[in-house]
Amino acid sequence: xxxxxxxxxxxxxxxxxxxxxxxxxxxxxxxxAIYPAIYALIGLILGLPLALILPxxxxxxxxxxxxxxxxxxxxxxxxxxxxxxxxxxxFLLNLTPWGLRPGSWALLLGSVTLLACGIAFLRRQTLAPSxxxxxxxxxxxxxxxxxCAALITGGALVVATTSAASPPADGFTQxxxxxxxxxxxxxxxxxxxxPMQYRLELAVAGQVVRHWQRVDLQNDGRWAEHESLKxxxxxxxxxxxxxxxxxxxxxxxxxxx
Amino acid sequence: xxxxxxxxxxxxSVCSALALLLVAYADTLARTGSSWAITLFWIGLLxxxxxxxxxxxxxxxxxxxxxxLVVLVGMGLYAIKILHSPLAFTFPDELQHWRTINNIxxxxxxxxxxxxxxxxxxxxxxxxxxxxxxxxxxxAIFPAGVVLIGVVRLVLMLSLYLLFEHLGRSPRLAAIGALxxxxxxxxxxxxxxxxxxxxxxxxxxxxxxxxxxxxxxADCDRIGLNLIVLLCAGAVATTHHVxxxxxxxFLALWTILAAIVERSRTAGPSGTFALALVAGLGWVxxxxxxxxxxxxxxxxxxxxxxxxxxAGGMRRRQLFQSASGSSAAAIEQLxxxxxxxxxxxxxxxxxxxxxxxxxxxALILTLAIAALAYPATLPMRLTLNxxxxxGRVPEFLFIGISFVxxxxxxxLGRDKRLxxxxxxxxxxxxxxxxxxxxxxxxxxxxxLPGPYxxxxxxxxxxxQGVSAAKWMHASLxxxxxxxxxxxxxxxxxAYGDQLVITSSTEGLNIAMVVLNPTIDADVRYILKRAQVRxxxxxxxxxxxxxxxxxxxxxxxxxxxxxxxxLSHGAxxxxxxxxxxxxxxxxxxxxxxxxxxxxxDQDAQKGR
Numbered sequence: 001x002x003x004x005x006x007x008x009x010x011x012x013x014x015x016x017x018x019x020x021x022x023x024x025x026x027x028x029x030x031x032x033a034i035y036p037a038i039y040a041l042i043g044l045i046l047g048l049p050l051a052l053i054l055p056x057x058x059x060x061x062x063x064x065x066x067x068x069x070x071x072x073x074x075x076x077x078x079x080x081x082x083x084x085x086x087x088x089x090x091f092l093l094n095l096t097p098w099g100l101r102p103g104s105w106a107l108l109l110g111s112v113t114l115l116a117c118g119i120a121f122l123r124r125q126t127l128a129p130s131x132x133x134x135x136x137x138x139x140x141x142x143x144x145x146x147x148c149a150a151l152i153t154g155g156a157l158v159v160a161t162t163s164a165a166s167p168p169a170d171g172f173t174q175x176x177x178x179x180x181x182x183x184x185x186x187x188x189x190x191x192x193x194x195p196m197q198y199r200l201e202l203a204v205a206g207q208v209v210r211h212w213q214r215v216d217l218q219n220d221g222r223w224a225e226h227e228s229l230k231x232x233x234x235x236x237x238x239x240x241x242x243x244x245x246x247x248x249x250x251x252x253x254x255x256x257x
Numbered sequence: 258x259x260x261x262x263x264x265x266x267x268x269x270s271v272c273s274a275l276a277l278l279l280v281a282y283a284d285t286l287a288r289t290g291s292s293w294a295i296t297l298f299w300i301g302l303l304x305x306x307x308x309x310x311x312x313x314x315x316x317x318x319x320x321x322x323x324x325x326l327v328v329l330v331g332m333g334l335y336a337i338k339i340l341h342s343p344l345a346f347t348f349p350d351e352l353q354h355w356r357t358i359n360n361i362x363x364x365x366x367x368x369x370x371x372x373x374x375x376x377x378x379x380x381x382x383x384x385x386x387x388x389x390x391x392x393x394x395x396x397a398i399f400p401a402g403v404v405l406i407g408v409v410r411l412v413l414m415l416s417l418y419l420l421f422e423h424l425g426r427s428p429r430l431a432a433i434g435a436l437x438x439x440x441x442x443x444x445x446x447x448x449x450x451x452x453x454x455x456x457x458x459x460x461x462x463x464x465x466x467x468x469x470x471x472x473x474x475a476d477c478d479r480i481g482l483n484l485i486v487l488l489c490a491g492a493v494a495t496t497h498h499v500x501x502x503x504x505x506x507f508l509a510l511w512t513i514l515a516a517i518v519e520r521s522r523t524a525g526p527s528g529t530f531a532l533a534l535v536a537g538l539g540w541v542x543x544x545x546x547x548x549x550x551x552x553x554x555x556x557x558x559x560x561x562x563x564x565x566x567x568a569g570g571m572r573r574r575q576l577f578q579s580a581s582g583s584s585a586a587a588i589e590q591l592x593x594x595x596x597x598x599x600x601x602x603x604x605x606x607x608x609x610x611x612x613x614x615x616x617x618x619a620l621i622l623t624l625a626i627a628a629l630a631y632p633a634t635l636p637m638r639l640t641l642n643x644x645x646x647x648g649r650v651p652e653f654l655f656i657g658i659s660f661v662x663x664x665x666x667x668x669l670g671r672d673k674r675l676x677x678x679x680x681x682x683x684x685x686x687x688x689x690x691x692x693x694x695x696x697x698x699x700x701x702x703x704x705l706p707g708p709y710x711x712x713x714x715x716x717x718x719x720x721q722g723v724s725a726a727k728w729m730h731a732s733l734x735x736x737x738x739x740x741x742x743x744x745x746x747x748x749x750x751a752y753g754d755q756l757v758i759t760s761s762t763e764g765l766n767i768a769m770v771v772l773n774p775t776i777d778a779d780v781r782y783i784l785k786r787a788q789v790r791x792x793x794x795x796x797x798x799x800x801x802x803x804x805x806x807x808x809x810x811x812x813x814x815x816x817x818x819x820x821x822x823l824s825h826g827a828x829x830x831x832x833x834x835x836x837x838x839x840x841x842x843x844x845x846x847x848x849x850x851x852x853x854x855x856x857d858q859d860a861q862k863g864r
Binding site for chain 1: 261262263266268270271273275277278280281284285288324336339340341342343361362364365367368381385386388390392393395396404405409411412415416456459460463467470474475477478479480481482483484485488492495706720721724725728732733832836838839840841843845850853
């Protein structure tokens with residue numbers, strides 16, 4: 001069974017979404033810092049369609065206005081054309097002084113979408129109404145099953161994410177030392193997956209010149225300190241890190257020569 | 258008003274979700290080194306695939322249900338890759354593109370140098386599309402990449418279905434063809450990577466479908482389909498070199514065949530071919546001349562290697578064996594051979610049917626010829642350079658193979674004995690998909706996440722390496738000239754924003770700097786010539802032979818033939834050098850400042 005109609009509601013929706021997405025993208029540099037969470041959410045909801053479907057939908061509406069192309073084909077062409085337009089649009093933006101920035105992307109894709117919507121509107125006025133295919137009928141049980149599938153898939157993602165995010169059993173500590181104008185900068189980063197207690201020595205030409213008896217760091221904790229030293233040519237500076245539970249062995253070692 | 262229902266699709270989507278849960282659990286087990294993980298992975302994969310295959314085989318499924326099932330399988334297999342790496346890109350190819358997109362986001366312009374994949378900035382289609390998503394949605398690089406590749410996977414499955422439906426005039430044939438496409442050896446992982454081919458190939462299939470469909474659409478709608486062809490031709494030409502060459506070959510063949518067998522038609526593919534030719538070759542000539550060297554060198558080396566194998570002067574590459582000598586399980590080897598044989602038989606029968614029923618359709622004949630090319634590529638798998646080329650060819654040839662196999666299945670399936678044909682089709686599909694994964698990429702050791710392995714692609718990318726690279730980004734100036742092994746080099750370039758030096762870009766065998774047991778005149782010469790600032794060493798490289806066959810690149814001494822473990826002495830030699838400073842130490846990974854050696858005025862003379 002088929003129905004016939006002549007519509008512009010879809011074009012109005014596309015125009016509204018496009019204008020909203022352009023507004024958000026163009027104002028983000030001013031207001032995103034003030035309302036970061038709201039802007040992130042709105043940007044996601046409006047920005048993704050402008051990048052992935054709206055320009056293609058509008059182009060297809062302008063180029064193939066009769067409605068003879070099915071909904072599935074239209075979805076496919078909308079996605080494909082939007083992505084292809086982004087690819088080619090990047091080269092156009094590269095030629096401008098602004099380059100590939102949020103504002104320039106919004107202007108480019110938004111302008112193309114609005115222009116195409118205008119053409120689509122005009123072309124549809126000259127065509128006879130066309131038929132559209134039968135609709136898919138969703139039963140309550142279908143919705144329940146799709147809901148279950150979404151929940152289980154979400155669960156799978158949680159399982160995968162949790163295991164990927166869990167720290168490795170064999171953790172490690174980073175020790176680093178870099179020369180600066182009047183001495184050295186030393187840093188420690190604890191990635192042992194547990195709180196750690198360290199001792200640190202700084203030696204110049206074999207003589208310990210500074211001693212940090214106890215450096216406590218939580219997991220993922222960082223410590224950095226600047227030490228003023230006179231670094232002459234050929235002077236060997238060494239930083240030795242010890243674990244509190246194994247004070248006899250140097251755990252990490254860095255040198256400047 | 259009555260409408261069509263989705264049939265078994267809702268129930269099978271629950272089944273597929275359970276399959277994904279099993280795969281997620283397999284990944285979790287694999288991270289602890291459990292041997293049960295791989296079994297669970299295969300069970301999950303079959304649970305995702307077989308019920309959908311069984312339903313697609315049925316005669317009474319509605320078109321919408323078939324489309325839903327095809328999309329379900331395609332997206333489900335993409336989800337397997339996401340579950341493997343749900344938090345970040347963990348494959349080296351993805352890090353190569355990370356560097357390019359990072360450059361674009363930093364500078365706002367294209368074509369900046371990428372030290373780990375110099376050709377990537379010349380084909381920035383993937384990065385352009387990602388940049389649009391990031392700029393408009395505010396997403397970070399990783400989620401933006403996941404969304405983009407997910408959307409193009411949807412485009413691929415829908416394009417395949419609609420192309421096959423357009424050609425075969427049967428939703429059942431189309432759905433079976435699109436389902437069989439997932440037997441492409443690289444479908445689950447390689448084609449799901451954040452890499453240029455993952456984007457270009459679906460656009461290529463979409464272009465072929467649009468070019469085919471526009472021949473029969475109403476005049477008033479043709480502009481839209483012409484726009485699709487135009488946009489996709491430009492997008493493919495500027496996104497991926499190999500896809501562009503394959504597209505040109507395909508369109509050329511289609512054009513020739515159309516001229517021979519479809520003389521009465523007016524709107525042939527010649528216009529599409531001309532457009533793609535101008536776009537593709539124009540891009541290569543105008544900007545991406547490096548492409549000729551990049552692809553030509555692989556083909557040239559493969560050809561030379563092949564000649565050497567025939568002349569008996571070179572050992573052929575062992576199938577199902579990694580460069581370090583570890584072999585795939587016997588069952589996987591069996592599945593791999595079985596898949597190739599079953600596909601070859603299916604191709605022969607399908608091509609015969611095509612000759613009987615469709616020999617006046619140029620596009621179908623083109624697909625059949627593409628399918629027949631598949632057996633011809635198999636001998637190339639015996640060469641190291643050949644596998645680098647033909648290892649990525651099946652995803653193109655399978656566009657033809659899957660249609661030809663669908664014709665074969667559809668013809669055989671006219672038999673009314675449903676009780677027989679459903680199990681047969683399910684078994685056939687399961688074997689060729691599982692066999693495809695067995696012969697495809699990545700190797701078994703990288704198919705699931707797990708503890709660190711030496712130079713084993715995704716298995717080598719873990720917290721210590723990533724943290725060291727992030728330290729470089731935070732503590733060193735960007736763009737320092739660095740030497741690091743294959744994986745740490747990718748991390749340093751992607752996350753560390755460093756200028757990683759490679760043998761191909763410098764014309765020097767940079768691996769010698771680390772692999773040599775001492776800092777001799779050769780090492781000093783390379784350090785000076787390449788103006789190296791930092792050298793990264795990783796003590797874990799001494800644990801086992803490199804799984805990819807090399808530590809740094811394919812031209813290092815002993816590449817693909819390493820038989821002895823790397824010595825600690827080679828890695829520790831900078832500690833005893835009086836002009837090298839160890840500025841970073843995280844246990845395994847050490848970073849040395851070798852500026853004083855590189856600046857040494859005697860280095861040149863010493864050589």
